[in-house]
Amino acid sequence: MTDQADGIIGRRTMLKGAVAGAALSAPGAALAADGMADVKKAIAAGHDAAVKRLQDWIRLPSIAAENRGYPEGAEHMKQLALDAGFQHAEIVPSKGKPGVFATLDAGAKKTLGIYFMYDVKQFDPAEWEHPPLEAKLIDKPGFGKVVMGRGAVNQKGPQATFLAALHAMKAAGRKLPVNLVLVAEGEEEIVSPNFHEIVTAPQVAPALRKTVGVIIPTGWQSPATGGVTLALGAKGAVEFELTVSGEKWGRGPKGDIHSSEKARVDSPPWRLVAALATLVTPDGNTVTIDGIQDKVRPLSARERELILLNARANSEETAKKALGVSRWIDDMSWEESLLRLAQVPTVNIQGLVSGYMGPGGKTVLPGKATAKIEMRLVPDMTKDDTLAKLRAHLDKRGFTDVEVNVSGGYGPTETAETSALIRAELATCERLGVPATITPRMAGSWPGVIFTGPPLGLPAGQFGFGHGSGAHAPNEYFVIESSNPKVMGMDAAAFGFVDFLYQVAATA
Structure with a gap:
C-alpha cells in the first residue's frame, strides 16, 4: 500500500x-x-x-x-x-x-x-x-x-x-x-x-x-x-437524565401494573411528558427554562460577519445532504440557520425509556419513566448555573419529585x-x-x-x-x-x- x-x-x-x-x-x-x-x-x-x-x-x-x-x-x-x-x-x-x-x-x-x-x-x-x-x-x-x-x-x-x-x-x-x-x-x-x-x-x-x-x-x-x-x-454541553417514578412521586405505581388501572392510577410517563413540555416551546425549538435566556450573550458584529462569510463559502445543499434533512426549522434560510446554530442554546431528547417496547403490546402502566437529555450551552452560560435554573424551573411548577441525574458537562469555550x-x-x-x-x-x-x-x-x-x-x-x-x-x-x-x-x- x-x-x-x-x-x-x-x-x-x-x-x-x-x-x-x-x-x-x-x-x-x-x-x-x-x-x-x-x-x-x-x-x-x-x-x-x-x-x-x-x-x-x-x-x-x-x-x-x-x-x-x-x-x-x-x-x-x-x-x-x-x-x-x-x-x-x-x-x-x-x-x-x-x-x-x-x-x-x-x-x-x-x-x-x-x-x-x-x-x-x-x-x-x-x-x-x-x-x-x-x-x-x-x-x-x-x-x-x-x-x-x-x-x-x-x-x-x-x-x-x-x-x-x-x-x-x-x-x-x-x-x-x-x-x-x-x-x-x-x-x-x-x-x-x-x-x-x-x-x-x-x-x-x-x-x-x-x-x-x-x-x-x-x-x-x-x-x-x-x-x-x-x-x-x-458550545458547552450538559448531559443528564430526568426520571419520574411512582415511588418518588408518591402517586402512580411503584412498579409496572396492568394498564386497565390507568382509569384510577396516575402515570409516571405522562408526568415526565408534562415536565419535559415545560422546558421548551411547543415546537421544541426554543428553551423556556426560567432565566436561561438571560445568560445568552448576543452575537457580536464580528461574529455575525464570520458566520455570514462561512455561509457564502459553504454549500447549504451539501450540509443538508450530509445531515439527511430537507429543511431547517421554521423554513429559515441557510444564513439564518448558521446564525441560530451558533447563538441558540438547546434542550435535546436523546431517548425516552419507559415500560415495554418489545413485539406486540404488554398492556402495562409503567411505574417509572426516564428521558436522556443534553443541553448545549452558549456564552455566557455555565454548567452549574444552567442546572440550578433547571432545578428551580421544575420545582416552581410542582415537579419537585422529578429527579435530575447529571452524568457530565462543561461550559462553552x-x-x-x-x-x-x-x-x-x-x-x-x-x-x-x-x-x-x-x-x-x-x-x-x-x-x-x-x-x-x-x-x-x-x-x-x-x-x-x-x-x-x-x-x-x-x-x-x-x-x-x-x-x-x-x-x-x-x-x-x-x-x-x-x-x-x-x-x-x-x-x-
Whole structure:
C-alpha cells in the first residue's frame, strides 16, 4: 500500500495540485529550506504502519458509557505516546476513567498542548455495513480508500494522523520545532465528568501553563471545496437524565401494573411528558427554562460577519445532504440557520425509556419513566448555573419529585481570533492552499473550556486536514487514500501537521 517517496505529494495529496508546491516554497515560514523531503519520504515509508496503528486502535474500543475497555484503553494510549517519541508518559487516575499525560521535550523555545480522547461512542453492529470493530479498508465512491469503524473520525483517525507525523519526524532524524504536552481522556463521550481533575493534577497543570495553546487533531475538510472551518470556540454541553417514578412521586405505581388501572392510577410517563413540555416551546425549538435566556450573550458584529462569510463559502445543499434533512426549522434560510446554530442554546431528547417496547403490546402502566437529555450551552452560560435554573424551573411548577441525574458537562469555550494559535492555523492553511474560514463557535462540544477557562486561560481549538464522517453514527469512516483532488489522504494530512508545528514555532 505504500507509495514511492514522491507519492505523498502525488496521488494521496492531490489538494488542487498545490500542496507540494506550497510546502516547498513556504515563503517566510520556518520549514527547512529543502522542503522537508526526508520527512515526506518517511511519511510514505511509514504509511502501512500508520494505517495498521489506526486499525489496531479502532479494534481496541474504550466505551465509558458501557465501562468497556478499561484500563486497556489508557494503557494503549500511553504506549502510543511513547512509541511516537514522547519521553515521558503516565496514566493519571481520576474518580472515573483515567487520563494519560505525556511530554516531549525537543529543546524548543515553544511548547504546544495536544488534547486526545481515547474513548469512543457506543454502537449497534446490526446498523453497520461492516463490523464496527473490524477497521476494514474499503473503497468508498467519491472518497477513495477509507477505514470504517467506530472512532475512525471521532477521534482516532485524526489523532493517528498526528502520531504518524511524529513518527515520520523521528524516522527522519529531525527534532520537532516545538515541545509537546499531551493530555488524553477516556470519558469525552460521556461529557468529560472528571477531565478537570486530570488537567489540574499537580504534574499536568504546570506543564500545560507553558504551552502557547492546545489543539485537538481533526479531519474535517469539505469534500465539495477542500476547505476547513476553524472554530474560535464550541458550545458547552450538559448531559443528564430526568426520571419520574411512582415511588418518588408518591402517586402512580411503584412498579409496572396492568394498564386497565390507568382509569384510577396516575402515570409516571405522562408526568415526565408534562415536565419535559415545560422546558421548551411547543415546537421544541426554543428553551423556556426560567432565566436561561438571560445568560445568552448576543452575537457580536464580528461574529455575525464570520458566520455570514462561512455561509457564502459553504454549500447549504451539501450540509443538508450530509445531515439527511430537507429543511431547517421554521423554513429559515441557510444564513439564518448558521446564525441560530451558533447563538441558540438547546434542550435535546436523546431517548425516552419507559415500560415495554418489545413485539406486540404488554398492556402495562409503567411505574417509572426516564428521558436522556443534553443541553448545549452558549456564552455566557455555565454548567452549574444552567442546572440550578433547571432545578428551580421544575420545582416552581410542582415537579419537585422529578429527579435530575447529571452524568457530565462543561461550559462553552472561546479563543481570540488574534491569538497566535489561530494565526498559525490560518497561516498553515494559506501556505498549503487549503481554503479556510473562521466560525465563532461550532455547534458541537468538547471540553476545551477546561483549557481556555480559569486557571489556565489558554487558546484552544481544532486543527487538521483530511476527511471523515459518521461520528456517533453507523458506518463511521476516515479517508486513508483520497480519490477526491480537493481532500488530503492520511499521508498528506500527516505532513500538514508537520507544517503546522513549524508554523506554531514561527508565529509570534
